[in-house]
């Protein structure tokens with residue numbers, strides 16, 4: 001079994017770990033880097049609990065070798081919030097009861113963040129499609145869809161406010 005020193009970029013930081021080359025990204029995140037927000041579910045690529053972002057795209061960490069994503073930008077649920085300020089998705093999930101046992105929530109949140117970054121105003125069907133690979137045993141999904149749409153509205157309002165504050169679209173410049 002061969003081990004090597006790996007440098008992964010996780011949540012904006014370079015993180016070093018001596019890992020077995022056959023270990024998955026899920027194992028390395030949880031066991032070597034102690035980022036246990038990413039959940040260990042089926043390990044078969046079927047539940048989405050292990051979803052993280054790799055260069056902004058949702059990837060299943062249970063099916064990804066850590067050595068294959070060296071040099072990529074990895075975002076886990078721990079990296080969604082700004083210091084002292086939750087991601088709008090996290091706030092909306094909490095407000096609307098979209099997290100019950102919470103086991104699916106990290107994967108749902110990162111998949112939803114990838115969607116909103118690519119498509120800031122999705123339809124309900126587009127949200128449903130984007131989260132199709134993330135299974136939830138508790139909520140019946142409707143509260144999750146509601147929460148993603150609420151967060152999209154708030155993201156849009158925040159962008160509009162920032163645009164106005166920055167003097168966007170002024171005709172006097």
Ligand code: FES
Pocket residue numbers: 039040041042043044045046047048049050051060061062063
């Ligand atoms: S743990 Fe990766 S898809 Fe289920």
Ligand code: FES
Pocket residue numbers: 098099100101102103104105135136137138139
């Ligand atoms: S909240 Fe329990 S699995 Fe989704």
